[in-house]
Amino acid sequence: MTTMYGIKNCDTIKKARKWLDDAGVDYQFHDYKKDGLPEALVDQWLDELGWEALINKRGTTWRKLADDLKDNMNTTNARQVMLDNPSIIKRPLLDTGAQKVLGFKADEYSSLFAG
Template identity: 75%
Template sequence: MITLYGIKNCDTMKKARAWLDEADVAYQFHDYKKDGLSPELLDLWLQNPGWEALLNRRGTTWRKVPEDVRDNINEASARQLMLDNPSIIKRPLLDLGERKVLGFNADEYSSLFR
């Protein structure tokens, strides 16, 4: 089963969900804010695609992180930050099993499902 991880009200998430729905791709949606994020699942993602790819440094959540934390971020501190604030994880994360796709790009989704 394909799982799409993210936050319901995110504009990029809305685009990804609309694309998947229009393409008639069956998937399960997991909302970090509503459904939570387990440390075990995050640890899998830290292996693939990795903490640096997962960490969204462009969003408002990142800008709210104290400067000293941002300047000294590493895998351990990023992990804790993601567990405490799942909104800081880049979205959407499309879990295809062996492959994880971060962000939404219609052309990439087309190549995956058509």
């Protein structure tokens, strides 16, 4: 089962969900704010993707972090920041079971779900 992780009111999530719905892809949506964010899941993502890929440095959540925290970001700090502020995680995070894809690009989704 494909799972999309994110925040319901995010514009990029809305676009990605519309794409999946229009393409007839069966998926489940996991909303960080409503469904929570298990520590084990964060640890798995950090191991597979790395904090540099997971942290959205273009969003307001990143900009609101203390400069010393941003300057000294590492896996340990990123883990805690993600657990405290799930909105800092790049969206969407799509887990097909076989692979994980960060962000939404229609052509990437088309390749992923071709056939």
